[in-house]
Amino acid sequence: xxxxxxxxxxxxxxxxxxxxxxxxxxxxxxxxxxxxxxxxxxxxxxxxxxxxxxxxxxxxxxxxxxxxxxxxxxxxxxxxxxxxxxxxxxxxxxxxxxxxxxxxxxxxxxxxxxxxxxxxxxxxxxxxxxxxxxxxxxxxxxxxxxxxxxxxxxxxxxxxxxxxxxxxxxxxxxxxxxxxxxxxxxxxxxxxxxxxxxxxxxxxxxxxxxxxxxxxxxxxxxxxxxxxxxxxxxxxxxxxxxxxxxxxxxxxxxxxxxxxxxxxxxxxxxxxxxxxxxxxxxxxxxxxxxxxxx
Amino acid sequence: xxxxxxxxxxxxxxxxxxxxxxxxxxxxxxxxxxxxxxxxxxxxxxxxxxxxxxxxxxxxxxxxxxxxxxxxxxxxxxxxxxxxxxxxxxxxxxxxxxxxxxxxxxxxxxxxxxxxxxxxxxxxxxxxxxxxxxxxxxxxxxxxxxxxxxxxxxxxxxxxxxxxxxxxxxxxxxxxxxxxxxxxxxxxxxxxxxxxxxxxxxxxxxxxxxxxxxxxxxxxxxxxxxxxxxxxxxxxxxxxxxxxxxxxxxxxxxxxxxxxxxxxxxxxxxxxxxxxxxxxxxxxxxxxxxxxxxxxxxxxxxxxxxxxxxxxxxxxxxxxxx
Numbered sequence: 001x002x003x004x005x006x007x008x009x010x011x012x013x014x015x016x017x018x019x020x021x022x023x024x025x026x027x028x029x030x031x032x033x034x035x036x037x038x039x040x041x042x043x044x045x046x047x048x049x050x051x052x053x054x055x056x057x058x059x060x061x062x063x064x065x066x067x068x069x070x071x072x073x074x075x076x077x078x079x080x081x082x083x084x085x086x087x088x089x090x091x092x093x094x095x096x097x098x099x100x101x102x103x104x105x106x107x108x109x110x111x112x113x114x115x116x117x118x119x120x121x122x123x124x125x126x127x128x129x130x131x132x133x134x135x136x137x138x139x140x141x142x143x144x145x146x147x148x149x150x151x152x153x154x155x156x157x158x159x160x161x162x163x164x165x166x167x168x169x170x171x172x173x174x175x176x177x178x179x180x181x182x183x184x185x186x187x188x189x190x191x192x193x194x195x196x197x198x199x200x201x202x203x204x205x206x207x208x209x210x211x212x213x214x215x216x217x218x219x220x221x222x223x224x225x226x227x228x229x230x231x232x233x234x235x236x237x238x239x240x241x242x243x244x245x246x247x248x249x250x251x252x253x254x255x256x257x258x259x260x261x262x263x264x265x266x267x268x269x270x271x272x273x274x275x276x277x278x279x280x281x282x283x284x285x286x287x288x289x290x291x292x293x294x
Numbered sequence: 295x296x297x298x299x300x301x302x303x304x305x306x307x308x309x310x311x312x313x314x315x316x317x318x319x320x321x322x323x324x325x326x327x328x329x330x331x332x333x334x335x336x337x338x339x340x341x342x343x344x345x346x347x348x349x350x351x352x353x354x355x356x357x358x359x360x361x362x363x364x365x366x367x368x369x370x371x372x373x374x375x376x377x378x379x380x381x382x383x384x385x386x387x388x389x390x391x392x393x394x395x396x397x398x399x400x401x402x403x404x405x406x407x408x409x410x411x412x413x414x415x416x417x418x419x420x421x422x423x424x425x426x427x428x429x430x431x432x433x434x435x436x437x438x439x440x441x442x443x444x445x446x447x448x449x450x451x452x453x454x455x456x457x458x459x460x461x462x463x464x465x466x467x468x469x470x471x472x473x474x475x476x477x478x479x480x481x482x483x484x485x486x487x488x489x490x491x492x493x494x495x496x497x498x499x500x501x502x503x504x505x506x507x508x509x510x511x512x513x514x515x516x517x518x519x520x521x522x523x524x525x526x527x528x529x530x531x532x533x534x535x536x537x538x539x540x541x542x543x544x545x546x547x548x549x550x551x552x553x554x555x556x557x558x559x560x561x562x563x564x565x566x567x568x569x570x571x572x573x574x575x576x577x578x579x580x581x582x583x584x585x586x587x588x589x590x591x592x593x594x595x596x597x598x599x600x601x602x603x604x605x606x607x608x609x610x611x612x613x614x615x616x
Contacts, residue, residue, distance in 0.1 A: 180456075
């Protein structure tokens with residue numbers, strides 16, 4: 001088992017997109033850890049030296065690599081603190097909505113009948129409302145905080161997993177090896193855990209990696225409109241939001257958080273995209289060439 | 295009823311509902327199994343032969359307790375198991391599926407697949423593994439296959455695994471649902487020899503479902519011919535081949551080429567008349583194709599009648615002979 005898993009990892013890493021994605025992500029993560037551990041600046045320390053341009057000198061051993069913002073805080077430090085924060089929040093969103101969506105998908109497909117119909121209609125309702133609008137509504141009702149923003153985004157993204165899992169389970173459920181397991185006298189729960197779930201996991205993980213980038217954008221967007229993180233929390237959306245008034249004088253306060261966010265989202269999309277191609281035999285690439293099968 | 299009858303079914307039926315497209319009203323039934331009476335004696339192999347869609351696989355699934363019958367009774371060793379299987383009889387009926395390629399979970403090691411039926415019966419893992427190794431040898435595979443994955447095995451090896459999986463619970467009645475039809479010819483022969491050997495060793499009772507008359511002839515003691523959910527003729531294998539009575543059996547046998555190269559092959563191919571008008575009618579289900587059709591055949595459905603000793607046929611032609 002171990003050797004076959006290693007082999008899968010090796011094959012996945014051979015995909016260029018996945019390699020680039022992981023490279024970008026790791027570089028950003030290392031930078032972020034480095035900043036959190038060693039930066040002489042605090043993310044929330046206000047100073048009178050406002051709107052200093054990038055690489056301006058400071059009273060510490062480090063220059064202000066990406067300049068300072070309107071309150072004299074170091075943009076470089078804040079941007080990479082925000083990397084850790086946003087990534088953590090995105091992970092929380094994905095874990096929350098993923099596990100609930102997985103449970104709903106399995107329950108719906110395995111129990112069928114009325115339960116299936118009710119659960120799926122609820123998912124349809126959630127999906128029929130534009131995601132960001134619904135997230136704003138929920139976050140507004142719950143109150144502005146990063147924690148509530150996570151809950152709002154998780155609720156909005158549950159249907160994606162629920163529908164995906166349901167469709168995979170429905171097809172796996174009909175396979176002969178599930179019938180054979182039933183014939184052996186195994187319980188439904190055992191069959192779900194041992195026979196059905198392993199076939200759901202790969203698709204699920206791919207979707208989750210794509211959803212991570214979505215979650216980052218959602219969190220930043222909610223913070224941008226004032227329903228997520230609040231000052232002085234270092235968060236990309238919030239940083240861009242407070243910088244927008246001074247973009248003409250101090251472009252670096254908005255551009256660099258945006259750029260790092262863009263790179264993070266891009267890396268997750270690259271990884272997710274590569275994983276999807278790897279798992280979908282119809283889209284398998286042969287030596288980098290897309291093979292058309294349909 | 296004599297005591298060595300191990301499997302007995304009385305008027306077993308399995309209907310599937312046909313529902314209308316939008317309102318989902320029941321507009322008819324597919325009578326996959328339509329009143330089957332069987333008696334299989336201990337140690338006997340009953341060959342169930344029929345064309346595609348004749349309901350033989352559905353019958354196998356009903357007998358394997360995987361599909362609930364619509365009506366009828368099903369006895370194992372004289373105990374009614376139509377609706378529930380007593381605990382001490384679990385694992386006494388097993389089935390080997392037609393397709394060994396999709397019957398094995400590609401993500402499970404062979405050993406994990408094999409011990410499942412034992413785990414389901416509450417045997418602990420260590421004992422189960424020991425037992426499984428023994429059965430793997432019985433089907434002619436060495437123990438090293440325990441740690442492999444299905445994709446590393448050939449079709450024949452997979453089917454051997456499926457046979458071992460069926461045998462680990464020490465069944466008394468094994469349903470073989472076309473176990474060789476997915477395999478190539480040389481492997482077929484090996485699997486059939488294996489099944490024969492195991493049967494003699496373990497004193498098993500087989501229901502062998504097939505559409506291949508040659509295989510049925512080799513392995514079975516008794517042959518039942520199934521058509522449209524019903525047994526149309528049943529007799530021991532010699533009688534079926536030497537003295538087929540039902541027009542459908544005759545057609546089947548004539549379609550079966552002789553191995554003698556000098557003989558010319560001229561199968562009787564009956565003209566198929568409009569079957570749709572007959573489907574919901576009262577008449578004989580074979581009437582649409584039957585070359586010997588009479589008016590009576592379109593009006594009433596014939597009963598299974600015993601023409602000679604242990605030779606039953608479902609046809610109006612033989613009504614007067616009894």
